[in-house]
Amino acid sequence: MPRQNRPNILLITTDQHRGDCLGIEGHPVAQTPNLDWLARTGTRFRRGYSECPSCIPARRVLMSGQAPAVNGMVGMTAVEWDPPYTLAGELSRAGYQTQLIGKLHFMPYRKRYGFDHMELADGSRKASGPVPQPNDYVDWLVANTGMATVDPAIAHGVSANGWVGRPSHLPEHLTHTSWCASKALEFLQRRDPEAPFFLNLSFIDPHPPLTPPPVYYERYINQDLPGPVVGDWAPAFDGPEKGIDIDDWRISLDEVSMKQARAGYYGLINHVDDQVGRVVDALRRRGLLDDTVILFTADHGEMLGDHNMYRKTFPYEGSARVPFFVRPAAGMDCPAEVVSQAPVGLQDVLPTLLDAAGIEIPHQVTGRSLVPLMRGDPDVPWRDVLHGEHTAQYRAAEGMHFLTDGHSKYVWYSQTGREHLFNLDEDPYELHDLSLDGDGSLIEPWRERLAGELKDRPEGFVQDGRLVVGRPHDKLLPHYRTGAV
Incomplete structure (x- = not known):
């Protein structure tokens, strides 16, 4: 496909986002009108899963299009990675202007993995180690506020892996989520107008700390929130009531603490949704929306107290199932308002986006393009199981x-x-x-x-x-x- 005829591609990823936490999924309180609209105007895959549900291995699956055992990582660890190809690299070779904004979470830190340019912030604090690593969000925050505190974005003191929920100390426009959306708008203003773009907009929310801006926390703490579910198979919780520490993987919180955690979690999702709305509106105003494929998903979910568990790595729906939908570009011959029950995974992201762009899929890929499912082809064979x-x-x-x-x-x-x-x-x-x-x-x-x-x-x-x-x-x-x- 000639370069000028290729669609733009916007890949939006969130971190630790449960598959059921969208309004269109019927969630009783989560407000996600912008994400709901994107899902409704394309194909929503209700059985989207993270094949290795923790940050780094899940992201390797997504960027390589390979199942965990094929790319070599089947658990959470940090090692240098030198893949023969990546999603961004294949698109760059085909003439795309490739841009990352937000979290990448690979080593070596700041290696581009096929991105022409990165606004890199794997979290809300500077990376630790013998040599402090720059964090583009934190550096921006300090430069624009004069906040001299070490790691000012997490000066609230709440753990980045815990269950404590409270409002952020930062105003809404200074959060990592708002920074990501603002940087996306800057990219759309300054991009090469003669090249298609690939923008990976990678939020860290709703990953803990569960500290949304005050307006979002107050919205949910003042509602009746659904509590956790506990199956008949779940082991009885036999530790201290609130776990061994605030980063524990098994908890049994009191009603007030659980409500605060959930208010924080839903508030972060709502904040992401509003910032996605800014980006979608910018695409619309620039006449780019109908020429852009938009795929939304997350690296993994969050147990959020279900079955007396917290965080990720578990095989259960809260941890392993993720939001997953694709809004096609015009001309792809894909209907809107399609809901699929096919089992799909993060390994399917790369082949789907390359297929949509008319680019050959590397032979090492184990994932499969979702485009035939999006077109409603009744004869397309699909995997029996994921x-x-x-x-x-x-x-x-x-x-x-x-x-x-x-x-x-x-x-x-x-x-x-x-x-x-x-x-x-x-x-x-x-x-x-x-x-x-x-x-x-x-x-x-x-x-x-x-x-x-x-x-x-x-x-x-x-x-x-x-x-x-x-x-x-x-x-x-x-x-x-x-x-x-």
């Missing part, structure tokens, strides 16, 4: 694998053999574990499916066609350690 996994994390669950076909979900913990089977159609909050009913005819086919998925893995998860408990489940696969990736 596989996800994550190694054990400090104070979190054991290493796990999950499979879903969009209607059911099977979970297997690699170190203990613990299993779950959920009917997502009838039990979307995973309140009842069908594996506890004692009907082996239900769960055995899922064991066989997972064994088929893992049969060639170097860890030895499968022997003689059966799943094997206790095999190594490290964050990096052996072939990655030897440099073969």
Whole structure:
């Protein structure tokens, strides 16, 4: 496809954003009118999942279009990455002007990974280490406010991984989320008008700290908020009432603390939505909206107290399911208001966007383009199941694998053999574990499916066609350690 005929591409990503926290998903309180409109004008994938639900491995899946075991990282760790291609790199080679604004979260820090330019801020504080790393948001905040405090954006003192909810000490226009949107508007003003653009607008919200601007916190703390759900399979909470510390992975908060956490979380999502509205309005005013493919998703979700759990890395819907929708550009022959139940993952982002741009998809990609599903092709073959996994994390669950076909979900913990089977159609909050009913005819086919998925893995998860408990489940696969990736 000639360069001048390629659509612009806007990839919007949030961090730690649950798949059910959109108004269009029927959430009882979350206000997301701008995101709802984008989802309604394209295809919404209700069964979008993060194949490795924590920050760095999920982002590697998205940028490579490869399943976790193929790109080599199946758990949360920080190592240098030198992939043969990336989403941004392929678009840049095809003539796109590529820009990152916000969070990237790869090493080496500030390596561009195919982006022509980056406004990089992986968080609201400067990266730690022997040599302090610049954070473009924090540097901007200091330069524009004169705030001399170390890490002024987190001077509220709330943990970046905890459950404490309260209003931010910063006014709305000084937050990381507002900065991202403002930088996006600057990019749209200054971009090359003769080249298509790829803009990755990457918010860190609603990742903790759960400290939205006061107007958003007050909006939700003054409402009746839904509480957490706890399944009949969830272990009884046997620790201190509020966990061992504020960064713990298992909690049982009192009603007031839980409401404050949720008010903060929903407020952050609402803040992101309003700032997305600024960017969409700028595209519309510049006559670019109909020529732009917009894909929205998140790296993973947030348990938010469900099943007495918090944070991510878990196989359950709160952690693993993410918002996922695509608004096509004009001329792609895709209808609006389409809702798909097909199981899709972050590995499908790269092939979808390259396909939309008419660019050849690298042969190493394991994901698949969603464009045929968006066009409503009734004959398009799709995967039977999507596989996800994550190694054990400090104070979190054991290493796990999950499979879903969009209607059911099977979970297997690699170190203990613990299993779950959920009917997502009838039990979307995973309140009842069908594996506890004692009907082996239900769960055995899922064991066989997972064994088929893992049969060639170097860890030895499968022997003689059966799943094997206790095999190594490290964050990096052996072939990655030897440099073969």
